[in-house]
Amino acid sequence: MQEWFASFAADFENNFIKANRWKFLLDGLGNTLIITLLAGVIGVIIGVIIATVRSTYDKTADGARKTAGRRLFAIADGFCRFYLTIFRGTPVVVQLMFIYFVVFAWSDNGVMVASLAFGLNSGAYVAEIIRGGIMSIDNGQFEAGRSLGFNYLQTMCYVVVPQVIKNVLPALANEFIALLKETSVAGYVAVQDLTKGGDIIRSRTYSPFLPLVAVALIYLVLVIFFTKLVGILERRLRESDH
Amino acid sequence: MTTETLIQVRDLQKHFKGKNTIKALDGVSTDIHKGEVVVVIGPSGSGKSTFLRCLNLLEMPTGGTITLEGVDITDPNVNINLHRRKMGMVFQHFNLFPNMTVLGNMTIAPIKLLKKSREEAENKAMELLERVGLADRANAYPSQLSGGQKQRVAIVRALCMEPDVMLFDEPTSALDPEMVGEVLDVMKELAHEGMTMVVVTHEMGFAREVGDRVIFMDGGVIIEEGKPEEIFTAPKNPRLQDFLAKIL
Numbered sequence: 204m205q206e207w208f209a210s211f212a213a214d215f216e217n218n219f220i221k222a223n224r225w226k227f228l229l230d231g232l233g234n235t236l237i238i239t240l241l242a243g244v245i246g247v248i249i250g251v252i253i254a255t256v257r258s259t260y261d262k263t264a265d266g267a268r269k270t271a272g273r274r275l276f277a278i279a280d281g282f283c284r285f286y287l288t289i290f291r292g293t294p295v296v297v298q299l300m301f302i303y304f305v306v307f308a309w310s311d312n313g314v315m316v317a318s319l320a321f322g323l324n325s326g327a328y329v330a331e332i333i334r335g336g337i338m339s340i341d342n343g344q345f346e347a348g349r350s351l352g353f354n355y356l357q358t359m360c361y362v363v364v365p366q367v368i369k370n371v372l373p374a375l376a377n378e379f380i381a382l383l384k385e386t387s388v389a390g391y392v393a394v395q396d397l398t399k400g401g402d403i404i405r406s407r408t409y410s411p412f413l414p415l416v417a418v419a420l421i422y423l424v425l426v427i428f429f430t431k432l433v434g435i436l437e438r439r440l441r442e443s444d445h
Numbered sequence: 446m447t448t449e450t451l452i453q454v455r456d457l458q459k460h461f462k463g464k465n466t467i468k469a470l471d472g473v474s475t476d477i478h479k480g481e482v483v484v485v486i487g488p489s490g491s492g493k494s495t496f497l498r499c500l501n502l503l504e505m506p507t508g509g510t511i512t513l514e515g516v517d518i519t520d521p522n523v524n525i526n527l528h529r530r531k532m533g534m535v536f537q538h539f540n541l542f543p544n545m546t547v548l549g550n551m552t553i554a555p556i557k558l559l560k561k562s563r564e565e566a567e568n569k570a571m572e573l574l575e576r577v578g579l580a581d582r583a584n585a586y587p588s589q590l591s592g593g594q595k596q597r598v599a600i601v602r603a604l605c606m607e608p609d610v611m612l613f614d615e616p617t618s619a620l621d622p623e624m625v626g627e628v629l630d631v632m633k634e635l636a637h638e639g640m641t642m643v644v645v646t647h648e649m650g651f652a653r654e655v656g657d658r659v660i661f662m663d664g665g666v667i668i669e670e671g672k673p674e675e676i677f678t679a680p681k682n683p684r685l686q687d688f689l690a691k692i693l
Contacts, residue, residue: 346503347540351606352530352552361553366544 214265224404226312228414231301231400232421237394238318239383245322246382247375250329262345263355283330290327296388298324299396313394315385317386325382332378336371337363369440376433380426387422397421451514451610451641452477458508459495459665469495470506471665477610477643481686482636484656484673485645488688492665493645497614500643501525501532507678514609530558537615541587547574548583551602551676559606566605573601577631588691593624597631610641617648649693655678661685 214341219225260280290298302320303313310316340363346360390399401418454477457471459689477483485493498504500511500526502518510519518528542550552569555561556581561569574580579595587595596616603611613632617625629651636642636655646652652659659676661669661684670683677693680686 293613341540343536343538343540344542347536347542348527349526350501350503350532350534350536351603352526353554354526357557361557362542366542369544398537429669 210311214410214413218404218408218410219417222270222407224407225293225425227395227400227403228417228421229400231395231397234314234389234395235386237314238386238389238394239379240319240384241315241318242321242386243379244326245319245435246325246329246378249323249326250260250333253286253289253326254333258334259355276305287327290324291331292342295321295324295385296391299388300391313389317389317392317394317396320388321382321389324385325378327373328378328422332371332374333367336367336374339370340366361406373433373437376429376436380429380433383425383429384422449479450476451479451481452643453491453512454500454509455512455624456509457499457506458510459492459499459504460507465572468665470499470509470550472509472666473662473665474509475660475667475670477641480641481611481657482642482644482655483658484652485660485662486645486649486652486688487648487662487668494614495665496662497612497643497645501529501534503534505593514638526563530592530594530606531609533606533608533611535596535599535603535611535613535616537618539587539619539672541595541599543587546586547579547590547598550587550598551605554602554604564631570601570605573604574598576634577601578647591624592620593627596620596624596628600631600635604635610643611635613644615645615647617646647692649677656667661688663688 219228256276256279261278299317299320300316302323303316307316307319344362345358348362349355353361386396387398389396390402395403398418401414404414408414455474457470457473461467461469471492473492477481485496487493491685495504499506502511506519510517512518513528513531516523516528518525528611534592541547542553545553548567548570551573552561552566555566555569556563559566565584571580571583576585577600579594579597579601582590582594582598587598590598600611607672610678616630616632620628625648629648632642632644632651633655646657654673656673659673660667661676661680661682664682669676669680669685676685677689680689
């Protein structure tokens with residue numbers, strides 16, 4: 204037993220203490236959080252825009268006149284659908300590498316490029332979450348708003364959107380948690396995120412066990428923390444549900 | 446009731462295009478006068494709900510005209526949102542906003558559209574709630590109300606916009622039988638106050654007692670219309686006779 208402890212302590216020191224190797228994990232964690240937060244914000248912005256275009260186009264299809272504006276709208280809707288197909292139909296690592304090595308080949312700011320890549324990817328999923336939220340609102344709510352004299356935009360703002368936000372917040376929070384774990388492939392484009400940090404330690408010490416356990420534990424703690432936060436949020440939202 | 450025409454409907458058509466084009470409305474013409482209570486009856490699929498929903502363009506007619514107080518609202522250049530304010534609508538499934546209190550449901554449109562102050566809108570709303578016996582539920586959420594209470598709130602929500610005409614789309618069809626009476630009572634009171642009403646319903650008792658005119662629709666057209674006593678005691682058209690025989 205004592206022997207095991209001694210070897211564990213030596214291993215621990217070799218992997219984390221010696222040459223300040225723990226800093227790889229700390230710096231990596233910092234990059235992981237930055238990428239996740241930026242990508243989350245980009246994803247929500249893109250998601251809201253796409254969901255708005257898609258659901259507005261669908262909801263106004265009946266009785267719409269074929270004006271130039273309507274045709275332009277059809278093109279925008281087509282583009283959004285194309286976007287969704289591409290970003291949901293290919294692996295995020297491939298998208299990340301394409302954006303880093305092809306689109307932004309001139310940039311050496313890996314963290315920013317990775318944030319953008321994950322944001323573009325997340326936006327596709329957020330868009331579908333929000334669109335689902337809008338479509339799940341009973342059409343009667345929409346009709347009630349219109350029958351009172353609200354125009355399309357007012358009905359959306361005053362009647363539909365407040366209900367949509369309440370419905371989609373938990374799903375959005377879950378998307379954020381998934382995003383956090385997805386960013387672990389950022390190492391593919393030479394970004395030193397948390398996973399890459401652990402891997403660098405392994406490559407120096409040739410001992411894979413402790414660095415990987417440490418990385419896994421940190422992700423786990425983060426995910427548990429955010430999950431708890433989502434739980435509190437959901438309970439708060441239910442409270443106003445009488 | 447006066448002879449002043451409030452809504453003039455001419456050759457109204459609504460065709461749903463598809464593999465087999467469905468003619469939900471196939472040329473409906475009628476006049477709705479100020480202060481009149483028009484009850485629309487007919488078998489399901491007869492187009493009566495479509496007719497009602499076309500009146501405030503919730504359903505876009507594919508042909509014909511609707512003239513409200515002298516303005517052809519089917520003209521694409523007309524701002525329909527302004528005209529919808531004058532037409533209150535009550536739905537079969539209430540369609541109250543679940544995230545707002547009763548008071549919130551009733552005041553949002555007057556505050557945002559008529560630019561009333563919150564106080565003014567709330568005073569008006571409380572006055573109306575008082576009249577339908579729901580003043581004590583002003584701060585309740587729709588999910589805390591019974592079906593009958595929800596529909597009474599839906600009626601006064603529409604009244605908060607001070608409409609010139611009220612459209613009722615089967616207002617009691619989704620209610621438990623013991624709650625139908627309380628909603629019909631509110632509608633009767635409204636009729637006695639001189640409100641112009643168009644009511645799609647299966648409540649023949651209401652049609653007979655409150656209606657000034659009954660319209661029987663089938664297959665997207667008006668088959669027969671007239672005073673309730675004529676329609677119910679001496680129906681001329683065999684389809685109407687058949688319909689009444691089934692439900693009375």
